[in-house]
Structures are given as structure tokens and as C-alpha cells.
Amino acid sequence: MAASTALASSNSRMPRVTIDTEALKANWRTLDALNGKARTGAAVKADGYGLGAGLVAEALFEAGCRDFFVAWVEEGVSLRASLDGADRRDARIYVLQGLALADVPACLEAGLIPVLSNLAEIAAWGEGLERAGCSAPAALQFETGMNRLGLDAAEIPIVKAAQAGGALDIRLLMSHLASADEGTEQREAQRLQFLAICENFPGVERSLANSAGSFLGEGYAFDLTRPGIALYGGRAGAPSDGKLKPVATLTAAILQVRAAKAGEAAGYGAAAKLARDTRIATVGLGYADGYPRAASGAGVPLRETRPGAMAFVAGHMVPVLGRVSMDLTLLDVTSVPTDLVEPGMRAEFFGANVSIDAVADAAGTIAYELLTGLGKRVERVY
Structure with missing residues (x-):
């Protein structure tokens, strides 16, 4: 076997996700234009879907967003x-997963709006306000068919x-669509049940639509939509196709380019059997960085039903080769001219050229998991 290696500073070779805040703003504006007078909020929980909640929210605020949703009081x-x-x-700032009595002071100090989903939380909120000697707004979430909160x-x-x-x-009434991206009877049943619930609270604003729900028209938009994955360029049901821009681009550096012979194997378990002479680019990205092992080109159960993930190198789409490991992924760059691939250059694993949803499909998951699973070693660049 022959190998070529180039030395570079550690920082320049680390995995990197580049966040296009202008694309993020454009996606919010696209969603905001869909539903007339309804406001468009933003789910920025899980650290802004893995991209950095603070900077994501700053960009969205600049675009015109005023309603933000997080999961925990600490996030808020x-x-x-x-x-x-x-x-x-x-x-x-709405806190989707409610609160305990001990959370009330922090909630009040930061001016957060808790989304209360059971009677115990309502009691805790009331007791906390009584102790503080003040009043503050809250939202209520009702169950309409998801059997979650x-x-x-x-x-x-x-x-x-x-x-x-x-x-x-009560400032806002909420429920959550379980099948917004599927043409099922369930989502209409949920909408009608939510309407019936809201009749008990005249004058209170209402919110039902998530990302996919934002594309279902004003009948689902009510007063406030709360998109998540659509903001970040992920697929939000068929109506979103072509309307949203990719926001996150995941790249990693090629550490070495190897020439392997037909009949040899590559990666753990010799999962990739080489049927031809093959040029292999070893890239510094693995499942410890959030790139899923299930996206491997071979050696995982999903390869029995669908092809593995692709990457983009020097203007060419190339397949992942063998099993993704903790820190490294192999790419088959045989189809790329030799002089175009060298250590130090970066391969794109999703972004403008490789759809994040295509990678998610190859890994048997969804774009949400790819974004929120990005590891601490992945540098965030805005």
C-alpha cells in the first residue's frame, strides 16, 4: 500500500460545521410568509438544534422573530x-417542558413563560407566584392525540x-401535531379537538403548527407557529421541498490518501471488500463527532435495504467506504482526479451539496438527530 500524509495544525483539521445565518433568516422569512397574520416563532431548544442557541436566536431576532421555544428553564x-x-x-421565551416549584424564581428573573402541561405544574406555578408576591404569564399545553405531554x-x-x-x-394555548408531515386523519382530528378546547378560553392566543404544520395553511397556523427543523434547512414534509435553504454545512479534513489494491479490504471488520484498485481518503470525522455509524458504506444492517451515505470532495460525490469509526471515516475517491484530492482539503458530509436529509435517510434517522447530535469537537463557525 502507498500513503501520502500532510502535516497541519490541529485546529485546521478539526471537524467544522459552518452556519449560514443569512440562510437561517431567509428560511424564517419564508415560513413567516406562509400564514397571513399568524406570527412565526422558532424552536431553539437543544442549543439551537446543535448550532448554538444564542447566535441562532440573535439572527432570528434580527429577521423579526419574537417568540422562542426551549425545553428547559436552564436553556431559557x-x-x-x-x-x-x-x-x-x-x-x-417559552419553556416547553414545564417547571417544578424550585424553578419558579429563575423563571421569573429571566422573564420566561412556562408551558404548563399538568395540574401539578399549574399548582407549582401558582404557589411560586404567591411566594414571590407577583403575577406572570404562562402557557398551557393540551393533549390532543400524541399522548406525550x-x-x-x-x-x-x-x-x-x-x-x-x-x-x-394564560397567554397561549398549545398542542402538538403528531403527524403533521403525513396526510393522515389524525392531524385533522387533532386540529378539531384543539379548536374545541380553545373555545373554553376566548381571546387567548393559540399555537398548533410545528415545521410541517406551518405548510398546512391558516387552518393549522392559528395565531403562532413554532417551526424547528425547517428553520435549519431540514425537510419539513413534501410542501417544503425546494423552499428552504441549507443552513449547516458539516466538513472535515482529509488526513491521508491511500492507494489500495483490488482484493484488499478497508475499515473495521474488513466490511468494505475492494473489487477494484481504490483510492481511499481518510477523513477526521466519526461517530464521536455525531456522524452516525449507521451511515457507513458497509458492515451495518441498514446496508441490506438502502445505500450508504455520500460526501462531496473536490466537486464530486463520493461514497462512504466501510464502517464509520469513532474518529475517522473513509471515502472512496477513486472517481476524483488524483491531483484534486490531497491531505488538508475538506470533505463536505452535509450542506449545500449533500442534503442533510439524504444523509439521515442513509442512516435510518432524521435531520433533527444529525444536527442535535453534533459533538463538542465539531467547531461552530458562523
Whole structure:
């Protein structure tokens, strides 16, 4: 075997995800134009889908977004610090996974709006406000068919009693579509159930649509949509095709280019059997960085039903070769002219040239998991 290696500084060779904030803003504006008077929010939980919640939210605020959704109170506190300053005070930050009594002071200090999904959370919020001697807005989430988080319709009388007694200032009613990207009867049944629930709270704003739901028209948009993956350029159901720009580009450096002979094998388990003389680019990216092992070119169960992932090198699409390992991935660059591939250059694993959804399909997962799974070693560049 022959090999060529080039030395470079460690930083220049680390995996990198480049975030195009202008594309992010453009996607938000595209979504915002879909549904008339409904406002368009943004899910920035899980550290802005792995891309950095603070900078993502700053860009979206500049685009016009004022409603942001996180999962935990701690995420909301951090986001409020990022959106600090007099010109950012009108940003509304909702905490989707409710709160415990101990969370109330932090919630109040950061001006967060908890999304309360059960009676215990409503009681905790009320007790926390009583202790603090103040009032503050909250949102309510109702169960309409997903069986995940949410109050039941049968609990509405208890909720209304708390509202009437002044212990609950409801600013938003929510539910969550389970099948927004599929033409099923379930999503319409959820919409109708949500409408019936909202009739009990006249004048309160309503929110049902996620990314895919944002493309279903004003009947699903209500007063506020809350897209997530669509903002970041991921597929959000068939209607989104071609309308959204890729936001994140994952690249990694080629560390070595090898010439292997027909009959040899590559990678763990000798999973890739070489039927021809093959040029192999070894790239510094692996499953420890969030690039899934299931995207391997061979040696994993999914290869029995679908092809492995592709990457983009020097203007050419090339296949992943063998098994993705912890720190390294092999690419078959035999089809790329020899003088175009050398150590130090970067290969794109998803972005403008390689659809993140295509990689997700190869790995048997979804774009959400690829973004939120990006590891700490992956440098974020804006």
C-alpha cells in the first residue's frame, strides 16, 4: 500500500460545521410568509438544534422573530442572557417542558413563560407566584392525540377555576401535531379537538403548527407557529421541498490518501471488500463527532435495504467506504482526479451539496438527530 500524509495544525483539521445565518433568516422569512397574520416563532431548544442557541436566536431576532421555544428553564435562562439589552426585551421565551416549584424564581428573573402541561405544574406555578408576591404569564399545553405531554380536556374546569381565581394568567394555548408531515386523519382530528378546547378560553392566543404544520395553511397556523427543523434547512414534509435553504454545512479534513489494491479490504471488520484498485481518503470525522455509524458504506444492517451515505470532495460525490469509526471515516475517491484530492482539503458530509436529509435517510434517522447530535469537537463557525 502507498500513503501520502500532510502535516497541519490541529485546529485546521478539526471537524467544522459552518452556519449560514443569512440562510437561517431567509428560511424564517419564508415560513413567516406562509400564514397571513399568524406570527412565526422558532424552536431553539437543544442549543439551537446543535448550532448554538444564542447566535441562532440573535439572527432570528434580527429577521423579526419574537417568540422562542426551549425545553428547559436552564436553556431559557441562558437564552435570555444572549438576548439581553433594551432592544431585546420583547423577546418571548417559552419553556416547553414545564417547571417544578424550585424553578419558579429563575423563571421569573429571566422573564420566561412556562408551558404548563399538568395540574401539578399549574399548582407549582401558582404557589411560586404567591411566594414571590407577583403575577406572570404562562402557557398551557393540551393533549390532543400524541399522548406525550399535555392537560386532558376533562381537566379544563379545574384550569378555568384557577384562571378565574387570578392564579393563572394564560397567554397561549398549545398542542402538538403528531403527524403533521403525513396526510393522515389524525392531524385533522387533532386540529378539531384543539379548536374545541380553545373555545373554553376566548381571546387567548393559540399555537398548533410545528415545521410541517406551518405548510398546512391558516387552518393549522392559528395565531403562532413554532417551526424547528425547517428553520435549519431540514425537510419539513413534501410542501417544503425546494423552499428552504441549507443552513449547516458539516466538513472535515482529509488526513491521508491511500492507494489500495483490488482484493484488499478497508475499515473495521474488513466490511468494505475492494473489487477494484481504490483510492481511499481518510477523513477526521466519526461517530464521536455525531456522524452516525449507521451511515457507513458497509458492515451495518441498514446496508441490506438502502445505500450508504455520500460526501462531496473536490466537486464530486463520493461514497462512504466501510464502517464509520469513532474518529475517522473513509471515502472512496477513486472517481476524483488524483491531483484534486490531497491531505488538508475538506470533505463536505452535509450542506449545500449533500442534503442533510439524504444523509439521515442513509442512516435510518432524521435531520433533527444529525444536527442535535453534533459533538463538542465539531467547531461552530458562523
